[in-house]
Amino acid sequence: MKVIIAITGATGAIFGIRILEILKNIKEVETHLIISSWGRKTIEAETDYSFQEIVNLADFYYETADLGARISSGSFRVDAMIIAPCSMKTLASIRLGLADNLVTRAADVILKERKTLILLTRETPLNSIHLENMLALSQMGTVILPPMPAFYNHPKAIGDIINHIAYRTIDQLGIILPDLERWNGLEEREN
Numbered sequence: 001m002k003v004i005i006a007i008t009g010a011t012g013a014i015f016g017i018r019i020l021e022i023l024k025n026i027k028e029v030e031t032h033l034i035i036s037s038w039g040r041k042t043i044e045a046e047t048d049y050s051f052q053e054i055v056n057l058a059d060f061y062y063e064t065a066d067l068g069a070r071i072s073s074g075s076f077r078v079d080a081m082i083i084a085p086c087s088m089k090t091l092a093s094i095r096l097g098l099a100d101n102l103v104t105r106a107a108d109v110i111l112k113e114r115k116t117l118i119l120l121t122r123e124t125p126l127n128s129i130h131l132e133n134m135l136a137l138s139q140m141g142t143v144i145l146p147p148m149p150a151f152y153n154h155p156k157a158i159g160d161i162i163n164h165i166a167y168r169t170i171d172q173l174g175i176i177l178p179d180l181e182r183w184n185g186l187e188e189r190e191n
Contacts, residue, residue, distance in 0.1 A: 001028055001029050001030070001079045001080070001173065001175075002029075002030045002031075002032065002077065002078040002079050003023065003029055003030070003031055003032070003078065003079060003080050003081070003082065003173065004031075004032045004033075004034065004071055004078055004080070004081040004082070004106050004110070005019060005020055005023075005031055005032070005033050005034070005058065005081075005082050005083075005084065006033075006034040006035070006036070006039075006081065006082070006083040006084075006086075006090075006103045006106070006107075007033075007034070007035045007036065007039040007042075007043065007054075007083075007084065007085070008036045008038065008039045008083060008085060008086055008087040008089075008090045008103060009036055009037075009038025009039050009041065009042050009087050009089075010042070010085040010086065010087035010088070010090075010121075010122035010123065011042060011046065011085065011122055012046075012084070012085035012120065012122045012147055013039060013042045013043045013046055013047060013085060014046065014047055014162055015084040015085055015120050015147050015162065015165055015166060015169070016039075016082070016083075016084035016085065016120075017043070017047065017049060017054055017057070018162050018163065018166040019082060019084055019166045019169055019170060020033065020054065020057040020058060021057060022166055022167070022170060022177070023170065024057050024058075026175065029175070030059045030060075031057070031058045031059050031060070032058065032059065032060045032061075032062065032071050032078065033054070033055065033057070033058035033060065033061045033062070034061075034062050034063075034064055034071075034102050034103050034106065035051070035054065035055075035061075035064070036064050036090075036101070036103055037064065038087070042085075062102055063102070064101045064102045064103060065101065065102070066102055067101070067102060067105055069102055071102070071106045071109070072102060072105045072106060072109065073109065074109050074112060074113045078110070078115065079115060079116065079173070080110070080115055080116035080117070080118065080173055081106055081107055081110045081115070081116070081117050081118070082118045082120070082169060083103065083107065083117075083118070083119050083120065084118075084120040084147075084169065085120050085121075085122040085147070086119040086120055086121045086122065087122065087123075088121070088122075088123050088129075088130055088133075090103060090104065090107075091119060091121055091130070091133050091134065091137070092129070092133050094107045094108065094111075094117075094119075094137060094142075095133045095136050095137055111140055111141070111142070114141065116143065116172065116173065117137075117141070117142045117143065118142075118143040118145055118169060118172050118173075119134075119137065119142060119143070119144055119145065120145050120146065120147050120165070120169065121134060121144060121145075121146050122146070122147065143172050145168070145169055145172065147165040148165075149161045149164070149165070150164055150168075152181075152183055153181040163179070164180070164181070167179060167180040168180070
């Protein structure tokens with residue numbers, strides 16, 4: 001399976017990083033990474049990871065200005081794309097089909113090729129423009145997956161919340177991770 005991972009400038013770069021870390025350990029998955037210029041600034045502001053450490057997690061890395069990259073064409077076969085986090089600017093650009101950088105061009109290709117596009121949209125509160133953009137993309141088959149924490153798994157630390165969201169995102173690819181704690185209903189819950 002070939003998966004494009006993009007990290008844009010919204011808060012929450014750690015989600016994209018954690019997804020890359022998990023996928024790095026799955027030998028059947030080949031990752032193609034794009035980090036926007038604002039994504040890079042957010043990584044520096046929010047994490048202790050160096051840019052090179054994150055690039056090293058991917059099998060392939062591309063600059064956002066490289067519109068000639070192989071992932072910019074539908075003739076290069078990929079299975080899915082995850083944008084984590086997905087800024088509202090990126091969301092709007094994808095919806096409008098701007099394809100003005102490699103993140104939005106690759107997403108445009110994913111949509112036209114009817115592949116899986118997963119957006120971890122980050123903003124709060126949401127205005128009507130954000131909601132309309134999400135609805136339009138959802139109607140095109142995009143998975144809108146805002147990184148909202150779950151509490152039925154009793155997270156003890158922020159890392160537990162990050163892991164759960166990363167696992168749920170990867171779950172959308174059809175990859176089953178044994179560490180994902182799934183909801184089993186109230187009656188089955190042990191005290």
